[in-house]
Amino acid sequence: MSRRFNIAAIAGDGIGKEVLPEGRKVLEVAARKFGLDLQFTPFEWASCDYYLKTGAMMPPDWKDQLAGMDAIYFGAVGWPATVPDHISLWGSLLKFRREFDQYINLRPVRLFDGVPCPLAGRKAGDIDFYVVRENTEGEYTNLGGIMFPGTERELVIQESVFTRHGADRVLKYAFELASARQRKHLTVATKSNGIAISMPWWDGRADAIGKDYPGITIDKQHIDILTARFVLQPDRFDVVVASNLFGDILSDLGPACTGTIGLAPSANLNPERNFPSLFEPVHGSAPDIAGRGIANPIAQIWSGAMMLAFLADAPDAGPGYREAHDAIVGAIEQVLKDGPRTGDLGGKANTVEAGDAIARALEA
Numbered sequence: 001m002s003r004r005f006n007i008a009a010i011a012g013d014g015i016g017k018e019v020l021p022e023g024r025k026v027l028e029v030a031a032r033k034f035g036l037d038l039q040f041t042p043f044e045w046a047s048c049d050y051y052l053k054t055g056a057m058m059p060p061d062w063k064d065q066l067a068g069m070d071a072i073y074f075g076a077v078g079w080p081a082t083v084p085d086h087i088s089l090w091g092s093l094l095k096f097r098r099e100f101d102q103y104i105n106l107r108p109v110r111l112f113d114g115v116p117c118p119l120a121g122r123k124a125g126d127i128d129f130y131v132v133r134e135n136t137e138g139e140y141t142n143l144g145g146i147m148f149p150g151t152e153r154e155l156v157i158q159e160s161v162f163t164r165h166g167a168d169r170v171l172k173y174a175f176e177l178a179s180a181r182q183r184k185h186l187t188v189a190t191k192s193n194g195i196a197i198s199m200p201w202w203d204g205r206a207d208a209i210g211k212d213y214p215g216i217t218i219d220k221q222h223i224d225i226l227t228a229r230f231v232l233q234p235d236r237f238d239v240v241v242a243s244n245l246f247g248d249i250l251s252d253l254g255p256a257c258t259g260t261i262g263l264a265p266s267a268n269l270n271p272e273r274n275f276p277s278l279f280e281p282v283h284g285s286a287p288d289i290a291g292r293g294i295a296n297p298i299a300q301i302w303s304g305a306m307m308l309a310f311l312a313d314a315p316d317a318g319p320g321y322r323e324a325h326d327a328i329v330g331a332i333e334q335v336l337k338d339g340p341r342t343g344d345l346g347g348k349a350n351t352v353e354a355g356d357a358i359a360r361a362l363e364a
């Protein structure tokens with residue numbers, strides 16, 4: 001007997017409120033077509049509007065409200081005109097990632113047929129890799145402080161935190177992912193010449209974990225030349241594993257090299273399924289275009305497909321989830337090839353029209 005999956009739907013801010021409904025629309029078509037049992041519950045919090053009303057991004061009992069949820073389908077966070085970005089991010093998304101131990105941030109980078117590539121001479125199939133971002137520690141900390149603020153002697157310290165537990169588990173995940181892929185190649189993004197303690201240590205942990213994966217080629221690269229190679233030689237990458245900040249930067253740069261960040265999905269995973277995992281576009285709330293209905297919904301829709309792929313492997317998931325993932329990705333491929341497309345891809349479609357086109361392609 002297959003089970004029901006309870007999904008928290010949290011739109012957040014800005015274009016999150018415009019693209020999340022398109023993602024739900026496509027998931028609902030997939031549920032009908034493949035016999036999936038998805039129950040969505042919307043939550044208005046984890047948004048700057050909620051912060052302005054209450055003084056907090058989320059209610060004190062947010063974890064209780066999410067009890068029984070199998071996944072979180074998330075839009076975007078941030079509205080810097082009213083709430084500083086570090087307040088909104090630490091008050092919502094980073095809380096989910098940390099308190100639900102979503103230590104893997106999996107971000108595919110792929111060049112699709114029909115999408116104009118800003119890199120000369122590249123075609124669909126040439127760029128197809130994953131960024132695996134460490135998601136709970138590293139450079140993202142609030143450990144530190146300011147001494148002598150506002151004086152000539154002002155001094156600022158912010159610590160990075162790397163643990164063997166944290167590095168080893170993300171490295172293991174990346175090695176496993178590379179093992180499941182054809183090229184069996186893992187790039188380790190560090191900066192071992194300049195950041196002379198933690199980054200040589202990361203390289204050492206990669207070598208140590210790599211001993212269990214003799215079939216994988218390990219390629220350790222400094223983050224500066226690595227960013228250049230994303231642009232100049234994107235076809236050399238298969239799986240790229242990186243710390244929290246480096247992974248964040250690489251997973252914006254990668255999609256920019258494949259045409260638009262409006263296509264880039266992500267999965268914040270707790271692989272052990274002790275807590276709900278969270279699925280969201282890589283892009284943020286985009287205040288510059290929010291409210292105009294022109295955002296590309298594909299990153300949100302593809303994130304929904306990633307959610308189905310993760311749910312497919314849950315105990316008692318029942319059939320259809322993997323097929324539904326593949327069918328949504330197929331519908332995205334078709335619409336990117338034949339149109340209609342949103343403005344970031346040179347088209348004229350609005351958010352709803354682009355979402356409708358994918359829903360129709362899925363239904364066909």
Ligand code: GGG
Pocket residue numbers: 074075076077078089093248280281282283284285
């Ligand atoms: N949908 C993703 C989102 O809202 N991102 C906002 C952001 O700034 N995220 C930073 C991060 O992922 O670390």
